Amino acid sequence: MKMDLAKLVAGLSPTWAAFLTDWDRSLRSGNYPPTTRYNYLLAAAQLCRYLTDHTSQPGGREAVATPTAVTRRHVEEFQAWMVQTRSASTALNKHKSLQQLGLDP
Template sequence: MPLLDLDTLTADVSHIWVGFLRDWDRSLRSANYPETTRYNYLLAAVQLARFLAEHSPDPDADAEDPTEITKAHVESFQAWMIETRSAATALNKHKGLQQFFKWLMLDEEEIDRSPMERVRQPRPPKKLIPVIPDDDTSRVLKTCKGKERHRP
């Protein structure tokens, strides 16, 4: 069973978004993008569309039409992703949306500027990797000194 079922993925999204997403998927397929990449890209756009249908921060822009999306829309979506998922997930969505709006601007010439143009990437927190304490390191090195090897 394929990972990507576009009809299921876009079931509750406006017909305007669906039309663009079908065209984008065709473009991605024709460029031989892997199914997993296409799924992640399309999912990011679908999630943005769903979010904006419920929580549009810019009442002057038509969130039902991807060509009307603003920086405020994207930033609100990213903030929501960070709050409800994680910064790493928000970063993944940011990268997918960059590709979608780049395609809308350069390939389709539907928009003059990408709303992603000045949206900063979410910064996932740095994970600290535990380091062996100095005492333990000294003991390991002391054990390794000399020519004798101990075998159990």
């Protein structure tokens, strides 16, 4: 599986795109398989897109302009939305992927 990182981060803020690019480099250096890297990075990109469109905390989009601004509440909102809009197994997969990033509620 050949992953297109540029496509995965397209439309994300430059800060998020750089963060995910750096994380991919770290995953590659850890010899993670391409499918695992893709799943991890996809979950983080989906979190970013969700927060950009749906965040309910004060500050809106500015509150999630950078991955370091993401709070437990943000991740819990994303997970609740995943459970409501996707299958249970997909929601669990996203949860496990975000755990690898350290974004575990």
